[in-house]
Structures are given as C-alpha cells and as structure tokens.
Amino acid sequence: MLRICVIGGSRYFGKRLIQRLLTSGHEVTVVNRGSSTPPAGAFHVVADRDDERALRTALGSRAFDVVIDQVCYTPRQADIARRVLGPRTRRYVMTSTVEVYEYEDSASPVREEAVDPRTVAVDLDAELPYGEGKRQAEAVFARDSALPFTAVRVAHVLGGADDFTGRLTHYADRIREGRPIAVPPVNHPATYVYVEEIADFLAWAAEREFTGPVNAASNGSLTTGDICAAVETRTGGKAVFQEVEVGEVSPFSFRRSYAMDNARATALGYTFRHTSDWLDRAVGETLGGQA
Structure with missing residues (x-):
C-alpha cells in the first residue's frame, strides 16, 4: 500500500485514477478547493493550492509516498507545490501534456528529449498559455535535484x-x-489516448519508480x-x-x-492499445x- 496524494483530479480521468488507486488498496488523499467531492474511501483535504500558507496548514503533518498533481498549470503553482509538498513526498508525478511540444514540427513522432525541462526558461510571474505554462511547470520541478520527479505528457484525451x-x-x-x-x-x-487508458497509465506510473518525462499516448x-x-x-x-x-x-x-513517440513507456513496461x-x-x- 502506498500513501498517495492526488491534487485536483475529481473530474474526468482524474476521478477514474482515484478510483483505480483506491481499488488497488492505496491510501488516497485528495486535495482540492472543495468544489467537488472525491470518491468514497479517499481522504479529502480542502485547500487552495495557490495559497502556500493555507496549503501547508491544511496538509498538517501528512506525508506521502507519491504525489500526483493533476492540476498544475503554471510555474508559480509548481514552485508552491515544490516547497510545500516536495519535503513530504518520495516522488512527484505531474500530469503534463502533449502541448509541451507545440513548437515542434517533426515528420516522425516526437520523443521526450525534444523538450528537456531542465533547459526551459522560467518566468514565475508571467501569464502563460496552456502549453507554455505546463512546460515551465515541468522546468520548476525538474530543477529541484532533491525531488524525484516524473512528467506524464498526456496525449489528447477522448471518451x-x-x-x-x-x-x-x-x-x-x-x-x-x-x-x-x-x-x-x-x-x-x-496522438490520442482513451480516457480509461490514461487513468490506467497514471495508476500504473504511481506504483513505479521511474523519473523524467514520459509520453502517454495510444x-x-x-x-x-x-x-x-x-x-x-x-x-x-x-x-x-x-x-x-x-x-x-x-x-x-x-x-x-508533434505526434508523440511512446517508446519510453513501452520500455518501462506499459503497453498502450491502438x-x-x-x-x-x-x-x-x-x-x-x-x-
């Protein structure tokens, strides 16, 4: 059993992920602003992730084996999460996006090394579009050498x-x-992924130890x-x-x-469907x- 914290995630594939984690016997804590209730069996912590003091207070002394961040959209959110949750977890998994590759234009599927978050410039105060916000959020986590970090770059979700x-x-x-x-x-x-399959993949990834970016696509x-x-x-x-x-x-x-190459996920042991x-x-x- 792992102690897993899911930030956000009470809608769409996030709620499917939480249910899978509970079914697998993990202890799940869901952190959100209270706008939605997590599935029965999960602990619920109500906090605004953008308010560092409130988030720290709401979490109290809780510590986790894995944090799965479903709603990190900006480098500022990543920086707060890194400071508050980094010291209390063994591994941080961020749900990222295929849109980190939006500046690519490649005839062949794009591999993870096309965007190395450690080299991405960060502006904590900028108003950023979705893809750039995710790219810079990855960069904030990736530069924290004390925090084992995984970025799951999710394809366009259907279903x-x-x-x-x-x-x-x-x-x-x-x-x-x-x-x-x-x-x-x-x-x-x-590249696309079925809503049930991305929930499966995130639950699978939570139980592994790998770090770095990984493309998640059918x-x-x-x-x-x-x-x-x-x-x-x-x-x-x-x-x-x-x-x-x-x-x-x-x-x-x-x-x-900028269709994604899923060879790294395959090498790690997960086989996506067609x-x-x-x-x-x-x-x-x-x-x-x-x-």
Missing part, C-alpha cells in the same frame, strides 16, 4: 460520457447540420478525418471540410506535426444520445 471539453460535440453539430469544419491546408495527424495517430468518420457513423451525417490559411481551426486540427481498438467506443460514449 467518456463526462467529457466536458465539447470538442467532439463541435464536430457532431457541424456534421449533423452540414456546416463546414475549418481545417488548415496541411492538417497533421496527432499507438496509431489520428487525423481530423479519422475522428470525423467515427462521428459520421454516430450521427449519419457527412463531414464537410473547409481549408483556412489563417485564423481559428477546429479542435484536433493541427498546423504543426486507437482503432477504442475510437468508436470513445465517440459513442461522449456523444451518447446526440445522434
């Missing part, structure tokens, strides 16, 4: 009736109504067309694509190529009765 992002609904609405779907002239494939990249084909099957409509040179494009449409094994199921779960 679940509780997918709150609205991205698949965006496609379903346009396909059903015959409205155009905006894509770039060169629309690159990307085998088999997907194009916008692949995803829309699954939506077409569900809705009975037909996707109409409209190329746009500049401006906003639809979700899961990419002007740059997207073809779960794509139709994922789309059906999310769209549900929207057909």
Whole structure:
C-alpha cells in the first residue's frame, strides 16, 4: 500500500485514477478547493493550492509516498507545490501534456528529449498559455535535484460520457447540420489516448519508480478525418471540410506535426492499445444520445 496524494483530479480521468488507486488498496488523499467531492474511501483535504500558507496548514503533518498533481498549470503553482509538498513526498508525478511540444514540427513522432525541462526558461510571474505554462511547470520541478520527479505528457484525451471539453460535440453539430469544419491546408495527424487508458497509465506510473518525462499516448495517430468518420457513423451525417490559411481551426486540427513517440513507456513496461481498438467506443460514449 502506498500513501498517495492526488491534487485536483475529481473530474474526468482524474476521478477514474482515484478510483483505480483506491481499488488497488492505496491510501488516497485528495486535495482540492472543495468544489467537488472525491470518491468514497479517499481522504479529502480542502485547500487552495495557490495559497502556500493555507496549503501547508491544511496538509498538517501528512506525508506521502507519491504525489500526483493533476492540476498544475503554471510555474508559480509548481514552485508552491515544490516547497510545500516536495519535503513530504518520495516522488512527484505531474500530469503534463502533449502541448509541451507545440513548437515542434517533426515528420516522425516526437520523443521526450525534444523538450528537456531542465533547459526551459522560467518566468514565475508571467501569464502563460496552456502549453507554455505546463512546460515551465515541468522546468520548476525538474530543477529541484532533491525531488524525484516524473512528467506524464498526456496525449489528447477522448471518451467518456463526462467529457466536458465539447470538442467532439463541435464536430457532431457541424456534421449533423452540414456546416463546414475549418481545417488548415496541411492538417497533421496527432496522438490520442482513451480516457480509461490514461487513468490506467497514471495508476500504473504511481506504483513505479521511474523519473523524467514520459509520453502517454495510444499507438496509431489520428487525423481530423479519422475522428470525423467515427462521428459520421454516430450521427449519419457527412463531414464537410473547409481549408483556412489563417485564423481559428477546429479542435484536433493541427498546423504543426508533434505526434508523440511512446517508446519510453513501452520500455518501462506499459503497453498502450491502438486507437482503432477504442475510437468508436470513445465517440459513442461522449456523444451518447446526440445522434
């Protein structure tokens, strides 16, 4: 049994992760602001992670074998967590994102060394977009030599009736109504992961000892067309694509190529499934009765 702290994580794949950890017999403490209640069996600590003093007070004398940080979006949040939780855990696992590679444009899948967080410049006071915020948050943890740190770089997540992002609904609405779907002239494939599988992977990673970045993605990249084909099957409509040179494009449409290579996860002992094994199921779960 491990003593595991999950920061945030009471929604979407986070709640699935917590349930898996409990089912495996671990002692789980969930830290959030109180806006959602963790699954039965988990201890609940209510605190604002952005308030260092309040977080330290709320945690009291608690110590952990592993911290899994599901909601670290900025280097400042990472710096607070490093100071408060670093001395009371043996290993820190941060849920990061494929978007740390957003500046890459590679014909072959991107490996972890493409972004070494130890070399990333950090600005604790800057207002940062999502990908850059995650990249700098990784950098804060990676530079703390006293804290064993793992960054799980999560691919685009699909599936679940509780997918709150609205991205698949965006496609379903346009396909059903015959409205155009905006894509770039060169629309690159990307890597994805099923919501149940990323919960499995994070639970598995919590029980291991490896450190450093690791890409978490299913085998088999997907194009916008692949995803829309699954939506077409569900809705009975037909996707109409409209190329746009500049401006906003639809979700899961990419002007740059930074699909992830999952070879390190495989070498560490975890085998991801292929997207073809779960794509139709994922789309059906999310769209549900929207057909």
